[in-house]
Amino acid sequence: NVVEFYYPEEIVLFEREFVEAERAAYMETCIEDDEIALRMDAGRRILMQRGTNEVGPYQSPMEDGMQHFHEWYRAQQVL
Numbered sequence: 001n002v003v004e005f006y007y008p009e010e011i012v013l014f015e016r017e018f019v020e021a022e023r024a025a026y027m028e029t030c031i032e033d034d035e036i037a038l039r040m041d042a043g044r045r046i047l048m049q050r051g052t053n054e055v056g057p058y059q060s061p062m063e064d065g066m067q068h069f070h071e072w073y074r075a076q077q078v079l
Helices: 009-014 016-050 064-078
Strands: none
Touching: 009 016
């Protein structure tokens, strides 16, 4: 992935420490998110290999789309 950062000129010129801190915080979050995603994928793969499915409750109506997507995705993995 390519990550680009854009700041107003006055921020870049006069608040360099802010820019560097913000970028570092963003990249730290990216690393944490990658680790979470890899662990979740590994856990889901193990469950799939066992033939079990353990999921938390979906919060309707906000996560109805997620439930539909996950059902579709699981069906694609079987193919």
